[in-house]
Structures are given as C-alpha cells and as structure tokens.
Amino acid sequence: MRGGRRRGDRIFKFVTIGAAAYTLLMLGLILYAVGNGSALIFHFEGFKFFTSTDWNPVEGRESFGALPYIIGTLISSAVALAIGVPISLGIAIFLTEMSSGKILSKLSGPLAFVIELLAAVPSIIYGLWALFVFRFFILNYIEMPLYNAFGQSIPFFGVTPFGLDWFTAGIVLAIMIIPIVSSICREVMKAVPDTQREAAYSLGATRWETVRMAIFPYAKSGILGAAMMGLGRAIGETMLVTLVIGNAIGAAAIPTSLFSPSQTLSSLIANEFNEASSDLQQSALIGLGAVLLMLTMAILIVARLMVSRMVKVSPGFRE
C-alpha cells in the first residue's frame, strides 16, 4: 500500500518533469532546425551572408546576403522604441501618478482596462489598419509636408514618399508595442511603495521630480525589462511590417532616406518562404531566421540577466 502510493507520486513527478523537459527539448529543436535548415546557405555564402547586399535567386547566378534586412530590422525597431517607450512611460505616469483629481481618477480605471485589452489585438489587424488607414494619415500629414519643405535641400527627406516605408513601419510598430509596454510600466510603477512618493513630496519635490528621483530609480529594472520586451516584439514582428514596409529587396532595401521602402528579416521570410524557387533560396530564408533568432535570443538573455540581477521578479507578470 505504502509502496504503491510512493510509486504513484513518483510517476506523477516524472510526468511533470517530462513536461518541464519538453520546454528545453523545444528550444533544442528550434536551434537544431534553424541550424540544420540554414546549413546549406552558410556553406554556400560563408561569412559573406552577413555582409553581402545581394538577393538573387535566379538559377546559376544565386547570391544571398542578409545585411539590408538586418539594417531594416534594426532601424524600424529603433524608431518603434524611440517613439513607443516615451509614450508608454507617459501613459504609465498618467495612470499611476496623475490620476488623483476628481475626473482623472474616474478615467484611469477604464483607460487602463482598454489599453490592456488592446494588448490582445492580433498584429495582423494592426497591419490591416496601417495599410488601409494610417498609411494615408502619415503620408498626407507628416511625410508630404516634410518632403515638400526639405526634399530638395536635405537628402534624408529626398525620396518621394508613398507611406510604405521603414518610417511608417516603425511608427506602427510603436503603436503596437504601446499597450504591452505601458501595461508593464504601470504595474512596475504601481508596485513602488508610497513611502517613496511621500518622502519626495515632503521634501517639496514637484510631481515630475518625484517621478524622476523617487520612482524611476526604484522601478528602473522593470521599465528596462518592459522596453526590452517591446524591442523583442518589434524585432520579431512579421505581418504588420510585411504590409507597410514597402518590401524592397537587395541593396535597395538599405534606406537612403526617411521615406525609402525597406525590408526586415521576418518580412522577407514571410514574403518569399512559400514562393522559394530553390532549396538554396529556402535555406537563405531560414538563414535570415537564424540571424533573427540570434538577435532576439541575445536581447532576451541580456534582458533576463539584467532584470533578475536587480529584482527577483520577472517583468510583465507581476500581480
């Protein structure tokens, strides 16, 4: 009887260990599959795969390089972070520090609710909206005025804008990451003990000084984690980018202007994977996936190490 019970416990424990090991197994499978799938292209191109700007699938003249798409990925994500993180912080400040007034305190609850809900909207829908609605807004009210004013004199604004470029992609990515980044920032700032605020206010600090000197230092690692999470999302985002970045290929995908069409690693994979005409081209696309994997893993591991060293709570999943 006792033996049977102990065996039952042991079996149960083994089943749960098996499930936990499945996570590691999947990670191993991901590394193996991406490595194996891209072996052909790394054998064919060698290190040139990272530095070449060619993308030529024509038989007999094949040449593949990932550089333009690495650049496209990094700059569109940089725009997304540069716009998305300050706005998210603004929302978090509003929701945690400014909602003391009569009207504001009624507003902040529903607002936080709606923003959290929007974190669940699929990115393909952001993409659809960006392609058919937002693109024209950007084109008519931001890009055309800039082009008309500076297009002749400054090369950075010198390409006729169509609204389908890395700048648009970056802004839409920013809008996409705002719900999740601001939700995490809000949670993190809400977790700062009130004694921090009281201490700062009692010294005569203004609200902004309180936020800057008493709250940000305390919530630093969580905010950093939120930004990293946003960066990870922006870098890996596929569908939205595919729809609005203009899908340039080869050297043309390296932007010469704010309004140049470009291409990211993930958007090129999505565009060409099913139309790949040869094993080599498919392997090149998986090679882009390998670069993307390395990029995000590096970010995630650095973020995880940085955040867990400072606080013992993982970002984004606080109660």
Added chain:
Amino acid sequence: MQESKSDYRQIIYDAISRRSSRRKLVDKAVSIAAIASVIFSVIMLGSILLEVLVNGTKALSLNFLIQTPGAIGSGLGGIGPAIQGTLIVVGLASAIGAPIGVLAGIYLSEFAGSGIFPSFVRFFNDVLVGLPSIVIGIVAYVALVVTLGSFSVWAGAFALSIIMIPIVTRVTEETLKIVPNSMREAGHSLGIPKRKVVTHIVLKSAKSGIITGIVLAVSRIAGETAPLIMTILGTDLYFSSLSGPVDALPLRIWRLASQPYQYAHDFGWGAALVLILIVLGLSLGLRLIAQKRGFKVRTVASG
C-alpha cells in the same frame, strides 16, 4: 548695511523663486506630455477598433461567414473555411499545449527546488516566450512539413503549441506559488499522497488563475499569422484531413489585404472583425467573469 542685507535676501529669494518657477514649468510640461501620450494612444487604438467595426460590419452577412472564397477578383464567396480552420488549429494546439504547460508549471512550483535543471527550465521558458513566432514557424516547417511531406494542420498546431506552452507554464507556476503553504501542509498531515495534494488541493484552489492563463494564451495564438504561412499554408476549401492544409482567419486577412481589389479589402475587414470578436470576446468574457468572482487577470500580449 541694513539695505545691503535686504538686497542679499532679495537676490536669494529671486533665485529661489526663479528656480522654483522653472521647476514648476518643467513639471507642467511633463504633465502635458503625459496627457498628450494618453490622448495619442487612445485616438490611435480607438481608430483601429472603430475602423474594424465600421468596415467589418459592412462585409458581414451569413453567406460571408459560411461560404468558401470565390475566384480571385470575382467579388464572391466568404471566409467559412478560415473560421473553421482557426477553430480546428487553435483547438488542437490548445489540446497539446495546455496540459504540457500546466504540468511543467506544476513541476516548477511543487517539485523543483532551486537546482540547476529547474532554473534552466525557468530561464529558457522565459526566452521561449519572447522568440519571434516566424522562427517557430520555420521550426515546425523543418520538423514536420519537410519530414511528413505536406503542409498540415498538425504542423500548424505544433507551431502554435510551442508558442502557448511557455505562457501557460509561467502563469501556472506563478499562480501555484500564491497558494499558501498551510494548505499543502494540511493535506500532507492527513496522510494524503503528494500527487493528490497537488491535484485535489493546490490545483483546485488555483483553478481560476490557471484557466485565466490558458484562455489568454489561446486568445494570443488565435491571432498568430506568421507561423501559419509555412505550416498550414491556407486553402480555399473546407477542412478535409489533419495531415492536409487548412485555412485560418489571420492568414486569410493577409491574403485578402494583399489583393488589388476593393471587395477583397472589404472582406479583409470583415474577417478582421470576426477575428477580433473571437480574441477580444475571449479576454473580455474572462475579465467580466474575473471581476464577478474576484480574481486578477494578467496581461499577455498578442504576437
């Protein structure tokens, strides 16, 4: 003497008030910036929901919901197979992913100490949560589509389950950790075997939290598009077999949006409305129940 002292005071007073008024100005500016960012986000996000709602309802009809897509450019047909396919692929992925995720979470919370293996699992589980979904699509393609020789529901469900498992694992672990130890001790002191303490006492009291995690993970994978491109491929036909291709809503939206016809764009909005109703319906319904029963819902962002 008297006069110069008062001058001195005046200078300090001016300096302080000048400085203080600059501080107030900066504070005002930041407040305005914060309000502006709220207004900007509300307008943008409101615009998304409004456009989907307005443009989507125009396309909606019973035929649109049940018919197969017509020939490209014909302006006919619907998104029946896409709705069916999404339900099948997401259902299968959840059937694979939810149990594995919950069991792994049970291990991390109830059996694992702070050894190397559990901390490895935790670390790489967090890494797995953040990996781009298109990379996971490639993995499913290499592992299943290439080896089995065809695009299939299995491959799509496998890819989505890889996205789902780490989310469910994390939520389960954190929910179980909140269960007070006294409940476990009470069970053990009655001589109940550990597996029953875990399943009958700990899991039971953490039920709502775990279900929340699963529902949010389901609503997240329902909107995934990228990994479906290279796994289920998409088709104009209704489901025929688990080892063949199938359609899905996000995939259909993408294809429709890429066509050069106005009607296709309208159909795209219609499909987007259906998808958003499924996804937001899941998480909104959950939040309403949560509010009624008094538990908290976490944020799991979409991919």
